[in-house]
Amino acid sequence: MADFQAATPEEAAFLADLTERRLLVPTGEPGVYGRGEDFERVREGFDGLVSRIASPDGAERLRFPPLLPRRQLESSGYLKSFPHLAGAIFGFQGSEKDAVEQDERAFRHEDWSEHQVMTDLVLLPAACYPVYPAIAGRGPLPGGGLTIDAGGAYVFRHEPSGDPARLQMFHQREMVRFGEPETVSQWRDMWRDRALDVLGRVGLDPAPEVAADPFFGRAGRMLAANQRAQELKFEVLVQIASPEPTAVASFNYHQDHFTHTFGIVMADGGPAHTACLGFGLERITLGLFHKHGFDTAGWPAEVKRELWP
Amino acid sequence: MADFQAATPEEAAFLADLTERRLLVPTGEPGVYGRGEDFERVREGFDGLVSRIASPDGAERLRFPPLLPRRQLESSGYLKSFPHLAGAIFGFQGSEKDAVEQDERAFRHEDWSEHQVMTDLVLLPAACYPVYPAIAGRGPLPGGGLTIDAGGAYVFRHEPSGDPARLQMFHQREMVRFGEPETVSQWRDMWRDRALDVLGRVGLDPAPEVAADPFFGRAGRMLAANQRAQELKFEVLVQIASPEPTAVASFNYHQDHFTHTFGIVMADGGPAHTACLGFGLERITLGLFHKHGFDTAGWPAEVKRELWP
Numbered sequence: 001m002a003d004f005q006a007a008t009p010e011e012a013a014f015l016a017d018l019t020e021r022r023l024l025v026p027t028g029e030p031g032v033y034g035r036g037e038d039f040e041r042v043r044e045g046f047d048g049l050v051s052r053i054a055s056p057d058g059a060e061r062l063r064f065p066p067l068l069p070r071r072q073l074e075s076s077g078y079l080k081s082f083p084h085l086a087g088a089i090f091g092f093q094g095s096e097k098d099a100v101e102q103d104e105r106a107f108r109h110e111d112w113s114e115h116q117v118m119t120d121l122v123l124l125p126a127a128c129y130p131v132y133p134a135i136a137g138r139g140p141l142p143g144g145g146l147t148i149d150a151g152g153a154y155v156f157r158h159e160p161s162g163d164p165a166r167l168q169m170f171h172q173r174e175m176v177r178f179g180e181p182e183t184v185s186q187w188r189d190m191w192r193d194r195a196l197d198v199l200g201r202v203g204l205d206p207a208p209e210v211a212a213d214p215f216f217g218r219a220g221r222m223l224a225a226n227q228r229a230q231e232l233k234f235e236v237l238v239q240i241a242s243p244e245p246t247a248v249a250s251f252n253y254h255q256d257h258f259t260h261t262f263g264i265v266m267a268d269g270g271p272a273h274t275a276c277l278g279f280g281l282e283r284i285t286l287g288l289f290h291k292h293g294f295d296t297a298g299w300p301a302e303v304k305r306e307l308w309p
Numbered sequence: 310m311a312d313f314q315a316a317t318p319e320e321a322a323f324l325a326d327l328t329e330r331r332l333l334v335p336t337g338e339p340g341v342y343g344r345g346e347d348f349e350r351v352r353e354g355f356d357g358l359v360s361r362i363a364s365p366d367g368a369e370r371l372r373f374p375p376l377l378p379r380r381q382l383e384s385s386g387y388l389k390s391f392p393h394l395a396g397a398i399f400g401f402q403g404s405e406k407d408a409v410e411q412d413e414r415a416f417r418h419e420d421w422s423e424h425q426v427m428t429d430l431v432l433l434p435a436a437c438y439p440v441y442p443a444i445a446g447r448g449p450l451p452g453g454g455l456t457i458d459a460g461g462a463y464v465f466r467h468e469p470s471g472d473p474a475r476l477q478m479f480h481q482r483e484m485v486r487f488g489e490p491e492t493v494s495q496w497r498d499m500w501r502d503r504a505l506d507v508l509g510r511v512g513l514d515p516a517p518e519v520a521a522d523p524f525f526g527r528a529g530r531m532l533a534a535n536q537r538a539q540e541l542k543f544e545v546l547v548q549i550a551s552p553e554p555t556a557v558a559s560f561n562y563h564q565d566h567f568t569h570t571f572g573i574v575m576a577d578g579g580p581a582h583t584a585c586l587g588f589g590l591e592r593i594t595l596g597l598f599h600k601h602g603f604d605t606a607g608w609p610a611e612v613k614r615e616l617w618p
Contacts (some may be wrong), residue, residue, distance in 0.1 A: 004393070025373075025443050027377070027378050029429055029430060033372055035371070062343050063349055064336070065341060065479065066375050067338075067478050068336070069337045079416075079421075080409075080412040086400065087399070089397070090398075090422075091395065092395065099392040099526060105391075109380060112388075113399075116399075116427070118420070118421075120340060133336070133337070140481065169374035216405075216408060
């Protein structure tokens, strides 16, 4: 089971400030918070800014709930790379008597897992996962491919932490590009540059970095080294409360990983590749409060103009 | 485990039309769909209309992710009333060798539940659940109480069905009222009337009904009869594709159920009660497509004005 990562003193102090001002509302579980009025206004403001930047691309909006068919996770390779981050949905199976026993145990906060069995659903680990089979279902891709705007979907990572910038459930504003290899890798690089530009415009000090996913175990270290060597993943980092800068956006070139898994090809028979990008909306929101202070009225005029034009 | 409810011929035909037009996007699991561009535009349009109606109330916006601390579900009585609808999050526990075995089984779509253990999180069953402890944490309520706008949160009900109006994960636009018993019950009745008005303005033909929650088992039938007799729950129904009208909004007077559980009192020492209301945003959206047709451009001008002023 995922171990709790304690906060650094700076992270703990930032979280205390955020909760005192009701920007985040504790629920009793680390990494699961309510969001207050001003927090949401900033998060939605940045989300809208991304929409305005993306608008010339004419991406198709496609939105998915925070659940994924279990079968799809099983086929995707996610459980090989990130078993520690996944969440599976279990549900009750049993008689009326079993239900009474389950409730009695639960009410005493004892173990009630006995009558719970695995359902056909898991939590969504990244907003792009349901997009691949949806596009595969349409048949071969037209020349130039297509772009999907998967919105600010809620995604799950089972990594409880005292750092307010490491949430178990957060909004990932994600876009996915399908097309010829060259088209896709250029799109990925264009968005990395757009992200650096837009994060700078709201007064953050973003830095790009070649990165790797948090692959599980010893075998994972090799996958990560390989991913870095091929520069398949970039992140953009900003300073929040942690001693080290925090990744607030990532840009991932999957080559043929998903097109192979889901049988996606170009109409002319050539190979199709994919890339995706994700803005971590809560992390960017936290970065903005950390940089500009807790009272949005006092934020620099040019930042307010970008967020709320 | 929840049994699959097959669609009626009318429900199946409506779902086929919705998917053909990419308003809903199948994922392979019943009740879990992607939402296309036009579907979202209508859903967001109605959500915005509710916000405009609510705006004179000055409710405080408070938004929660679709997860709830397990401990809170255990204390709330939900597992007594609705064990069949709940979803519990399980996560991986084991060695690197266990992870490899789990992935191999999963990849073959065999049972991999052995290495999964219950986490401290469950799926959110209704948008109001995290609101009660958050307000309890603020201390006694001021005279007149307060109103929370919990937004259009994603909530889970484990009831797979072929009816597109019965989703496993959907947006519940919920508001919660805390205050003196009289204040709270008047607020509940005011919103029932507002809902009838607003659903009529978008061209639906809403009907109010005294209702009961889908309590589990034989004991549940008594709870339901009691709830009806006391008129604690109203629903507003509209015709979608099912033979019978479908509930698209509900108005629930909890009396002291939640204030007792979470120790919420009025500042003057008097009893505090709560009520909540929820608009089922996907059901209303489906009702609008069913009534006005699949092409929003052809919808009546007065309906379009209400949704997109």
